[in-house]
Amino acid sequence: MGEQPIFTTRAHVFQIDPGTKKNWVPASKQAVTVSYFYDVTRNSYRIISVDGAKVIINSTITPNMTFTKTSQKFGQWADSRANTVFGLGFSTEQQLTKFAEKFQEVKEAARLARDKSQDKTETSSDHSQESGCETPPSAQASSVNGTDDEKASHAGPADTFLQSENNKLKMALTQSAANVKKWETELQTLRESNARLSSALQESAASAEQWKRQLALCRDENDRLRNKIDQLDEQCGEINREKEKNSQLKRRIEELELELQEKETELKDLRKQSEIIPQLMSQCDYVSEKLEAAERDNQNLEDKVRSLKSDMEESKYRQRRLKEGLKNSLEVLDGKIDGLQDLRRGLSRLGSDS
Numbered sequence: 001m002g003e004q005p006i007f008t009t010r011a012h013v014f015q016i017d018p019g020t021k022k023n024w025v026p027a028s029k030q031a032v033t034v035s036y037f038y039d040v041t042r043n044s045y046r047i048i049s050v051d052g053a054k055v056i057i058n059s060t061i062t063p064n065m066t067f068t069k070t071s072q073k074f075g076q077w078a079d080s081r082a083n084t085v086f087g088l089g090f091s092t093e094q095q096l097t098k099f100a101e102k103f104q105e106v107k108e109a110a111r112l113a114r115d116k117s118q119d120k121t122e123t124s125s126d127h128s129q130e131s132g133c134e135t136p137p138s139a140q141a142s143s144v145n146g147t148d149d150e151k152a153s154h155a156g157p158a159d160t161f162l163q164s165e166n167n168k169l170k171m172a173l174t175q176s177a178a179n180v181k182k183w184e185t186e187l188q189t190l191r192e193s194n195a196r197l198s199s200a201l202q203e204s205a206a207s208a209e210q211w212k213r214q215l216a217l218c219r220d221e222n223d224r225l226r227n228k229i230d231q232l233d234e235q236c237g238e239i240n241r242e243k244e245k246n247s248q249l250k251r252r253i254e255e256l257e258l259e260l261q262e263k264e265t266e267l268k269d270l271r272k273q274s275e276i277i278p279q280l281m282s283q284c285d286y287v288s289e290k291l292e293a294a295e296r297d298n299q300n301l302e303d304k305v306r307s308l309k310s311d312m313e314e315s316k317y318r319q320r321r322l323k324e325g326l327k328n329s330l331e332v333l334d335g336k337i338d339g340l341q342d343l344r345r346g347l348s349r350l351g352s353d354s
Contacts, residue, residue, distance in 0.1 A: 014087035063111035
């Protein structure tokens with residue numbers, strides 16, 4: 001039946017630098033096919049990868065091997081027979097996980113095959129020891145010095161085994177030849193695909209250049225439009241600032257008008273108070289006249305004169321206080337009138353400026 005692929009994936013192949021044993025050396029320029037093969041005849045497993053006509057991985061899996069994930073998309077294993085370390089870089093973490101799981105599965109199968117082979121060998125050795133005995137010296141001499149017929153009769157089982165192994169090798173060689181033909185077909189297909197991809201890549205490069213030119217034109221147009229937008233935004237900002245100034249001036253005018261109305265109301269109240277002042281002055285004069293008459297009438301009455309004098313002093317004191325209050329009120333009224341006149345002049349100037 002020969003060797004058959006049981007699992008296939010694609011990955012970038014690396015090998016450890018034989019000089020430094022630290023750095024990775026790419027074994028393929030691009031992602032290549034990496035496959036697990038099972039040899040029914042030998043009951044063995046191999047990882048094989050071919051880049052064009054070059055075999056870059058030919059690693060027989062043994063139970064002692066270990067596949068290690070060193071990152072989310074990279075894994076490696078050491079092959080003591082090939083005296084190197086292989087590394088695989090996958091495009092996705094899922095591909096790496098599947099490959100690692102398959103490696104563990106194949107490693108376990110190789111261990112079982114080894115154990116089974118050891119059991120068969122031990123069983124065969126035990127049977128030969130139990131059923132056979134030592135060859136007598138005469139028989140040994142006969143086997144050494146005997147004729148060709150005797151040699152052929154003694155060597156029969158070995159020839160059968162060699163013939164069986166030869167048949168197996170022929171079958172493996174036939175299967176390898178078939179695999180080579182299959183790989184040659186796949187190689188030819190890959191070459192044709194590569195040619196198609198190269199043509200498509202050239203067309204894509206030409207299209208990319210055209211798109212780059214169009215992109216450059218679009219970027220220039222975009223820059224011009226952005227500059228225009230910036231200019232318009234600046235103009236809009238100036239207009240908004242002027243509107244804001246006008247709004248502030250309108251609010252200020254309204255506040256001044258309200259303040260003017262309050263001042264006019266206060267002025268009316270002061271005018272009403274100023275109309276009462278002459279009456280108060282006349283009352284004060286009348287009181288003074290009465291006091292003077294009382295002084296003339298009560299000159300003979302000392303007690304009454306004392307009380308009248310005290311009353312007169314108190315009235316004079318009140319009168320002085322009243323006059324001072326009236327004087328202060330007149331000064332305050334004059335100041336407020338002057339302030340209102342200044343306010344009116346400011347409003348008139350503000351109205352003429354706006």
